[in-house]
Amino acid sequence: MQDMQLLEEGLSLMALGMGFVFVFLTLLVIVTTLMSKVIGRFFPEPVAPATPARGRGAAAPSQDDDVMVAISAAVHRYRRRHRR
Amino acid sequence: MEKLLTLWYGSGLYNLSLGQGVMVLVGLGLLYLAIAKKFEPLLLVPIGFGGILANIPEAGLALSAAEQAAHLARPGVLEQMATALGTSLDPAAGVEGWRHAIAEVLHGDISPALVRAANDVAMDAGYAHGMLYQFYSVAIASGIAPLVIFMGVGAMTDFGPLLANPRTLFLGAAAQFGIFATLLGAVGMTAMGWMDFSLNQAAAIGIIGGADGPTSIYVSSILAPELLGAIAVASYSYMALVPLIQPPIMKALTSQKEREIVMTQLRPVSKLEKIVFPLALLILVVLFLPDAAPLLGMFCFGNLMRECGVVERLSDTAQNALINIVTIFLGLSVGSKLMADRFLAVETLGILGLGMVAFAIGTACGILMAKLMNTVSRMPINPLIGSAGVSAVPMAARVSNKVGLESNPHNFLLMHAMGPNVAGVIGSAVAAGVMIKYLG
Numbered sequence: 025m026q027d028m029q030l031l032e033e034g035l036s037l038m039a040l041g042m043g044f045v046f047v048f049l050t051l052l053v054i055v056t057t058l059m060s061k062v063i064g065r066f067f068p069e070p071v072a073p074a075t076p077a078r079g080r081g082a083a084a085p086s087q088d089d090d091v092m093v094a095i096s097a098a099v100h101r102y103r104r105r106h107r108r
Numbered sequence: 109m110e111k112l113l114t115l116w117y118g119s120g121l122y123n124l125s126l127g128q129g130v131m132v133l134v135g136l137g138l139l140y141l142a143i144a145k146k147f148e149p150l151l152l153v154p155i156g157f158g159g160i161l162a163n164i165p166e167a168g169l170a171l172s173a174a175e176q177a178a179h180l181a182r183p184g185v186l187e188q189m190a191t192a193l194g195t196s197l198d199p200a201a202g203v204e205g206w207r208h209a210i211a212e213v214l215h216g217d218i219s220p221a222l223v224r225a226a227n228d229v230a231m232d233a234g235y236a237h238g239m240l241y242q243f244y245s246v247a248i249a250s251g252i253a254p255l256v257i258f259m260g261v262g263a264m265t266d267f268g269p270l271l272a273n274p275r276t277l278f279l280g281a282a283a284q285f286g287i288f289a290t291l292l293g294a295v296g297m298t299a300m301g302w303m304d305f306s307l308n309q310a311a312a313i314g315i316i317g318g319a320d321g322p323t324s325i326y327v328s329s330i331l332a333p334e335l336l337g338a339i340a341v342a343s344y345s346y347m348a349l350v351p352l353i354q355p356p357i358m359k360a361l362t363s364q365k366e367r368e369i370v371m372t373q374l375r376p377v378s379k380l381e382k383i384v385f386p387l388a389l390l391i392l393v394v395l396f397l398p399d400a401a402p403l404l405g406m407f408c409f410g411n412l413m414r415e416c417g418v419v420e421r422l423s424d425t426a427q428n429a430l431i432n433i434v435t436i437f438l439g440l441s442v443g444s445k446l447m448a449d450r451f452l453a454v455e456t457l458g459i460l461g462l463g464m465v466a467f468a469i470g471t472a473c474g475i476l477m478a479k480l481m482n483t484v485s486r487m488p489i490n491p492l493i494g495s496a497g498v499s500a501v502p503m504a505a506r507v508s509n510k511v512g513l514e515s516n517p518h519n520f521l522l523m524h525a526m527g528p529n530v531a532g533v534i535g536s537a538v539a540a541g542v543m544i545k546y547l548g
Binding site for chain 1 (some may be wrong): 192270271274275277280281284285287288289291292294295296298299301307311376377378380381382383385388389392396397419531534535538539542543546547
């Protein structure tokens with residue numbers, strides 16, 4: 025008799041507990057998804073680093089060329105001036 | 109000659125009872141598993157050593173002052189203790205009988221006020237709590253050690269994979285079925301008359317299925333402190349056995365084709381999301397399940413320290429130095445519960461058996477849930493990650509990854525499995541909260 029009661033209590037605890045775990049985690053899924061959406065919409069991560077880096081990378085060679093020209097001109101002139 | 113005899117009567121060999129001898133061997137066995145087989149060595153080394161310390165005859169390291177006095181004190185003190193406990197001593201039984209009677213009363217079901225009174229009498233007579241008893245009352249009876257460890261686990265957890273794919277939380281929920289099925293199993297064994305578990309004890313045993321050491325210690329310290337030793341040992345040894353227990357179940361429940369499913373790559377998660385998540389979880393706990401607040405509160409706190417990025421030092425302490433210190437005392441305290449007269453019982457075997465079943469059912473339910481989700485969702489889900497829903501971070505996720513690689517050497521599931529893995533931690537803490545709410 026008492027055993028049946030114990031079993032019944034065990035069953036109800038199982039239903040209650042499992043139900044609650046699912047409800048709670050479902051809520052957590054909803055809240056998390058909403059939060060990610062809101063943050064994605066209103067506070068987007070600055071994705072900038074990727075594009076400027078590529079831009080700078082592309083610009084670099086021509087810039088280097090200019091610098092090289094200037095330096096070699098300067099060196100050339102310096103040497104000419106000091107040879108005399 | 110007289111003096112020699114006194115020395116002999118005081119020696120461990122003379123006083124060693126069979127049970128204590130067996131428990132010393134059990135302690136050595138745990139040390140062997142930890143050192144030679146690398147089974148959760150961080151915990152089993154302190155637990156095994158504490159178990160040996162607790163069973164040193166006459167030292168009484170794991171006994172309270174009253175229990176020590178009942179064992180050693182003069183008859184006058186025994187009489188005082190009997191008055192404090194509200195029992196009478198049978199003059200015909202002799203001093204040995206008195207000791208036995210008082211120890212019986214102390215082990216029985218008596219109110220804490222009486223225990224305190226008996227302890228006071230014993231302390232007045234010059235007896236003190238044993239060292240391990242002190243550790244136990246500070247670390248576990250107060251609930252502090254498991255909670256501090258949970259904070260450290262929070263500080264070590266990266267919720268990125270979970271945030272990238274929040275639906276994996278369902279896998280963590282499904283795997284908790286192991287907890288409740290085991291509870292029912294323990295109650296069923298009692299109904300059949302094989303064992304004698306109360307509902308509280310059954311609940312504490314079920315939590316082993318959560319595969320989460322600190323959670324199961326926390327729950328059993330509240331619901332069934334008398335079973336704590338066996339539950340902690342079962343819980344940690346099965347966590348170590350995850351790589352052996354899980355793969356056969358995983359392979360039996362999935363087809364080769366399912367195991368080869370490649371999952372889409374996870375999206376990157378922003379820093380702000382990671383900071384807001386522990387706070388969102390905390391608010392949900394506040395609103396719906398305040399009983400899980402100690403566990404999940406500390407967990408969220410640890411995680412916030414990790415993600416907010418402004419308290420590097422605190423986060424570093426929580427996940428390294430502090431968790432190590434607490435682990436030492438937690439292990440020794442658990443070891444103090446490995447005393448022969450409480451551990452060597454049929455119930456312990458029942459707990460070990462049920463713990464294994466709990467694990468297996470949790471694993472199976474996680475996989476079945478993943479298969480179900482795979483049929484209804486657009487994004488493919490490899491059922492193997494379902495088994496990681498039984499926390500056991502990060503072992504279970506590694507097992508998913510390994511079994512996945514066996515089927516398809518280019519399919520790395522580790523990051524995908526980390527989602528259900530940390531979801532399992534949250535799930536078992538929620539289940540623990542429900543149990544404490546219902547039974548505590």
